[in-house]
Amino acid sequence: MRLYHHPASSNARRVVMTAKLLNVPLELVEIDLADEGERRRLGELNPNAMVPVLQDGDFMLWESCAIMQYLADLSPGQTLYPHEARARADVNRWMFWACQHFSPAIGVMTWENIWKSQVGAGDTDLAELARGEREVLRFGQVLDRHLAGRDYRHRVDHGCADGIRPTESEKRSPESAFIVAV
């Protein structure tokens, strides 16, 4: 399977991390998001013109969380994405929460502070930045309260590019592996 990605995209990175945790080999193809031509070609792979995009034969899949779940569904015996209904619902809850609330808030910050200037989309919009900060604080408090008292640390042996192995705690509480990958 091939993954169109960019190393600076946290959405792409969480798919790469998931594939490593599941021992699913991926052929990584980097998209130069600063190049207009490559962004146009990306729009042919994903109508939202965003990374990551998974190519599995003739099946094209985008939306990072859907790709993560698909990779788990293709991995018999995997324990990262639970099979039991309530445990799975708990993982799904946090993935949807991240997509609906936390990730868009973080996205405002990274767009205004980092990406906007790199793709020549104008100056930082201070009102937008303030809105992003408010939302990060609002939903960050929800995450803080959830994580308080839980052991959610990741042991990264060789760095993100080389390999990530789940801790014993992550094996017991798999949603943490998804949350930290937000």
Add this chain to the structure above:
Amino acid sequence: MRLYHHPASSNARRVVMTAKLLNVPLELVEIDLADEGERRRLGELNPNAMVPVLQDGDFMLWESCAIMQYLADLSPGQTLYPHEARARADVNRWMFWACQHFSPAIGVMTWENIWKSQVGAGDTDLAELARGEREVLRFGQVLDRHLAGRDYRHRVDHGCADGIRPTESEKRSPESAFIVAV
């Protein structure tokens, strides 16, 4: 099972619709979102202080899409949420897409145009409204292109409150039932 909801919340309505399609009985408990005390109590059920919230015994679940998937997982033999990996990934893709892109855009419009005044949160922010319109147009085009040529109409026999039955087309293409419920 009990669902804390509000009839004007599209997030709550899509859970109610899903439960009807799956023939899962739900005890509906309406939360008065305009009442500060009820909103505070809602915050004890869901740290995001949002509807819907599902109570299944001692298991509390929030995030509407996670609830929809959970109800499907509890329904043996259901055909709304596919079991085959690619078909399921396609439904997941559109649910995450809606949560990450389309629903936040719609949310800006409904917050600024409807909810803000009802909860006494001040006047409409015209810059925010313009941002919401841009995002709805941007992602609405993605949805338009996806739906072009597909039969995604819903046959609503008795209205949302009384019952919704899937069309033959929806049975063949179940993601449409989820998309329209955005």
